[in-house]
Amino acid sequence: MSTEEERFLQRLLAMFRIEAQEHLQTMSSLMVELDVAVRAEDGGEVLQPLIETLFREAHSLKGAARSVNLETIELICRSLESVLSALRKNQMPLTAPVHRAVSDAVAGLENVLAVEPIDRPLDLAAIKLIGALDQLLTPPEEVGMPLPPVESLALSPLGLQLEPVMPLPPLPDPLPQVAPPPLPALEAVPQPAAPAPVTAPAEHPVAAPPAHAVPEAPVAPAPAVIAHDIHPRHQEMGDTVRVSAGRLGVLLNELESLLGLKQDATHRVESIRALHAEVADWRRERARAVLGLRVAARQQNTDSTGELARWLDMNTQDELFGKQLQDRLAQLEQAARQQQRATASLVDQLLDDVKQVLLQPASSLLDLVPRLARDLGITTGKQIDVTLEGQSTEIDRRILEQLKDPLIHLVRNAIDHGLETPEKRRALGKPERGQLRISVAPYEGGKVLLNIEDDGAGIALQRIREVALAQGRYTEAQLDAMDTPTLRNLIFETGFSTSPILTDLSGHGLGLAIVREKVEKLGGHLLLDAPPGGGTRFQMLLPATLATFRGVLVTAGERQFVLPTRHVERVLRLPVSAISSMGSKPSTRIGDEAMAVVRLAETLGLNASTAAVDDWLNVAVVAASGRRIAFVVDAVMADIEVLVKGLGPQLRHVRNIAGATLLEGGQVVPVLNAAELIASAAASAGSSLRPADPDAPAQQSLLVAEDSITSRSLLKGILEANGYKVTTAVDGLDALTQARAGQFDLVVSDVEMPRMDGFDLTTRLRAESKTAATPVILVTALDSREHKERGVEAGANAYIVKSAFDQTSLLAAIRRLI
Structure with a gap:
């Protein structure tokens, strides 16, 4: 294959991947709706349109895979299409095993698409999926028949000899064509405007099969029942064009670079204004000097034809020139200010428009929860009802991508730590099925509120106290002084876990600390609450879009730094007399809270400023990872909008530094990392906030x-x-x-x-x-x-x-x- 043909094939595969992801996302959502419809005992008027749409999606994906020679995806889709065809023609009942096989096939297709190379040969996992689907179409009399022996052994891609693989049973003869009742068109299905979330009951009989169908044994209820808002999937979008998310990200980065142009325009306006002010001052001073000379000349009766008279005449001409210069500067300042306002408005509008393009419905994040809950329910032996709300709420796709891991951890935490087993729930007088509710809703100020709530055992405060004492984090007196929210929030500290045993799911004491760190990096806040009815509720308050970075410009050690505004709770001046000692470290009380006081220059390893020290201190209260420290700075300059750039691969990680920005006049200023700054300050102060060093050499x-x-x-x-x-x-x-x-x-x-x-x-x-x-x-x-x-x-x-x-x-x- 020539280089040009190879490039063309790669472009085709890239286009196919985007198209396949759209098909699979639609199919995954349809499977959730199908599960809800079956458990709600909805009739064919609801089931048939869903099955019909699933069939069309599988058929389209099969055709797309065939066009780029992706045999694995094509074969899975072919078997899936056959099963869905039998369902839509009422030749097969929609039983629990059928639903499970179709769901596994969709998940298998997602796995094939996620692993490189996408055009790899058919593997055992795909063969198993195809076999499970084809087995559903096998006539009952052929089930259980002995299969012929395998004559040869297959070789894996690594060249290792595998165990003999039993061949798949042959496909049956074409199924008899039974004329199905006419189905209503998909567009004709009535859609409610805003249906309330419906939680399915604990037990739901499977829809009765048609008379000609083969009866199946009853199946135990699935461990997770999903109820959620039904949101429209096929919307009228008009003319559209498919653009990769990567290109949109590049476009946004380039547009954010225009912030530098906006800042430069502001700097030019300020420079012209300053020059205008200097010329005005010069004219005033010159006018006062000339006036003094004229008064002195009159008092001394100096000859008007002398040198002074000629100089005064020349000054009149200079004064005229100065006035013209001042007028021109005023006009230039006005024009520059208008241009600066137009540039700023255009840059802000372009950034806002591209950010709107990057918005995606929250369903792209929440759709992973039902399958995750089902799998964890099987692993832990728990039965779970999952309720999803607000999937149509739009959030920046970059935020959704960063929220995937925190959401997975909180769902695992709720199922592994919170929800009880059916036996224990019965003993407590609770329904056997635990409730997991996740909702997304718009919030004031361009934010969204993400709730993850369960009705499990809740947070065991006594267990938190025991762990805090056992790990030597706090004393009995310190714990007694804490209120309930403060005590509850100790679970966010690194290395803190109330699990009695460390497993692959829990007990590491890192998850919640990392979740909070990721949420705060997005400019959000993670809150923990106990609902009135029992259980646990985590709340993420997040921006709907990634806002332009703002920072507080400060000086420390005769250098300038930028503190992220979202981590600066307040800036104030404190009298030196307000600083006291708490143990061996300086501290103060701001509001109702006592906090450590640390010089920013000392934390960063800089020499203290040589400026004169008065009786007042400039303080910036910085909060991150649930901790607050009052940093003493030399001066607080301004709250500014900046464009943060990374330090490059050579300086991939510099402690306490998150990046750098370019200020007016070309000055490069470091942007500080709030979380690392607090950790460094706690360590240098020798405070009780000091975290354990995970890299300390162990001699045990x-x-x-x-x-x-x-x-x-x-x-x-x-x-x-x-x-x-x-x-x-x-x-x-x-x-x-x-x-x-x-x-x-x-x-x-x-x-x-x-x-x-x-x-x-x-x-x-x-x-x-x-x-x-x-x-x-x-x-x-x-x-x-x-x-x-x-x-x-x-x-x-x-x-x-x-x-x-x-x-x-x-x-x-x-x-x-x-």
Whole structure:
């Protein structure tokens, strides 16, 4: 293939990817609506249009995949299309297994599209999806028939020999063409203007199959029921053009560069105004001097024909020139100011228009929640009703992209920590199905409010106190002085977790701290509340669009810096007498809150200013990551609008610095990182706010129990490379013997081992006084909920699944436990 043909193919694949994402997003939303319709026992007048639209989307995606020779996507769509065709012709009932197979096929197509290269050969996962779909079309008499043996073995893309793959059952003969009843056109389906969110009941019978359909066994209810606002998917859009999001981002960046032009225009106006003022001052001073000379000449009766008279005549001409110069400067200033206003208005309007183009409905973010809740419900054995509201609210796509990870974490947190199992909910008198409600709504000031609320156990304040005391973060007196909101907000601190065991889902103590950090980086706030009816509510107050950056220009150590305005709560002047000592550090009381006082220059490692010190201090109160510090600066200059630029790959991360900006006159000024600045200030002040250093070299002794020599050597190498002293044991009994004889700070153990497994080892360690408090981490391939619960009962402190294992998670767990 020539270079030109290769480039053309790559352009086709890029266009296909955009088109496929649109089809799959529509199909995912349709599956959610289909699930709601089935559980609400809606009739064919609602189901059939949804199935018809699904069929058309699958058919269109199949055709698009065929045009670019993507065999995997084409084959999956072909089987999916066949199943949907049978459904739309009433040749098959929409049962729970059928719904699950179609949903899995849509998810499988998304996975194929997300992994590079997109044109890779058919793999086992795709074959499994196709087989599951084709099995639905297999006549009952053919189900369970023995399959012919495989004559040859397939080779994987890596060249490894795989196990024999059983061939798929042959497709049945064409299904009999049964004339279906006429369906109403999709456009004719009545759509309510603003339907209220409907929460499905705990149990919903599946719609009765037609008389000619093959009956199926009843299926247990799905772990997640989704109720949400039905929002229109096919809107009249008129003439449209498809532009990649990347190009829109580049366009926005280029437009933001025009902010420099806007600032330059303002600078030019100020320069002309200053020159105009100087000329006016010069004329006034000159006029006073000439007047004095004239008075002196009259008093001395100087000859009018002398030198003074000639000089005064020349001055009259200069005065005329000066007046003309001043008038021209006034005209120039007026014209420049008008041009500056026009430029500023045009730049602001262009930026606002492009930001409006970047708005997307919140559904592009919220649509991932139902599947996530379903999967977590299966993993944890919990039943969940998910209610989504406000999907049509529009938010900047850049904000939606950054919110994906925080939303996933909060949903996992609600399901893993908040919602109880059906048995426990029954014992508490609650419905078996837990409620998870997520809503997005416009808020005043161009903001949006995102709520994530559950009706689970809520925040255990006593458990928070116990963890805070155990980790040495606060004393009993400090905790007693805290009100309920302050105590509740301790869960946002790095390394703080109330989970009794560390798993792949929770217990790391990092998630909520990272969620708050990401929300604050977007210019938002994360709030925690307890609803009146019980449970937990997280609220994200976010800008609808990424606003132009504004900062407070300050000086410290005879240099200028920009503090992000969104992190500066207030600027004030404090008398030196208001500074007192709290422990070993300066502090003051601002309003009703006591906070540390730190010089910004000292935090940044600069020499203190040599300017004279008076009895007053300029203070900027900076808040980030739930902490506040009063920074003393030399001067507060102005609140300015700036364009922040990165420092380049050579300076990818400089502590306390988020970027730089160019001020009027070409001066480069650093923009400070508020969160890192507070952490640096806390560390330099030696305060109780100082976070633990995760990079401090560890000298603890570890015991590793693993029967596989390969895994044992791998763990030993990883831990020794990170500064730990490691002793190994070949099984649980060997580990128990060594634990009795030696002194270890932590035990890392496999579960499935000869003579004594990891569960029994943990139980025996907990039963002996010498090792009762020694932390135990179980690293195993057993990932079921039952095994994790057994690990908790045995007394393990962390449970890491090997399928999701990486050394970072293991090392983080060790640092947290010791």
